Amino acid sequence: MxxxxxxxxxxxxxxxxxxxxxxxxxxxxxxxxxxxxxxxxxxxxxxxxSKEKLSALIIDRAIGVILPRVMAILETDQDLFDKIRQAVDQYLTFVSRNSFLPLFIVNEVNRNPQFFFRNVVAHEKPHLDKFRRQVDEAVAQGRIRPVSSAQLLMNMMSMLIFPFLGKPVFQVALGLSDADFEREMESRRIEVAEFIIRAIQV
Missing domain, CATH: 1.10.10.60 (Homeodomain-like)
Incomplete structure (x- = not known):
């Protein structure tokens, strides 16, 4: 090319x-x-x-970058807390550079979920077997509070995604400029990971 x-x-x-x-x-x-x-x-x-092909390509390229990165981190042999810190950092690095994506993806999934899943994520089949086992073992060993791997991952991703979805609301409510918002998102690299770890740590 x-x-x-x-x-x-x-x-x-x-x-x-x-x-x-x-x-x-x-x-x-x-x-x-x-x-x-x-x-x-x-x-x-x-x-x-067509605009449908454009839309699918834009989202597919983004998901094709960030999803394998985060999944790869969660499937390593690292300590669970180190995984949480790295996954949070990797996701925020990516989304901060592509801040339009969370809102756009949520809107399109709601408008046409069949199109989205058929054309964009059908070929992405994340496997989190190691992460699931690691969470279950940590609970059984008493290292962390009882929590399912699904709930842990959903809690983490919700804390990462929602600020970008609610950016205009947060900016108005908290009086944040674009630069202020970016600084707050930078702080979340540490804040989110440590909040999650404190919440599950015994």
Missing amino acids: DTQKLSTEELILEAAQAVFLEKGLAGARMQEIADRAGINKALLHYYFR
Whole structure:
């Protein structure tokens, strides 16, 4: 792939991300994406035949990056608390650079769950057998309070994802500028992991 083609595709993907975030998949128009990218509609269709393909590619590329990274951390032989710290850090690093994704994904899952799971995550089959066993063993050994691996993971991910979903509310309620919000998210690298660990530690 030559440099010009790569730069044009990236330009289109950036424009599509902005339009999808503002309008959602249903409200987005290919003409608007082309205008935002500074190209004509014919060229947009040359690269991407439909907004559905664009949407699926944007989310798929993102999930294809972060999901394997987090799953790989959770399936190592490391100490459970070290895993929590690393998974939190890895996720926040990624989402801070792609802050549009949580809201966009949640909106699209609610609008059309069949499309989302069929086209985006059907090929991703995370396995957390080692993580599940590790949590069960830690509970049995009395190292952590009784908790299922599912609840532990959901609690952790909820604390990581929700601030990005509720960013406008938090900014208004707490009087945070964009820079302030970014600093708070940076602090959450430590805050979330340690909060979770304190909650389950005996």
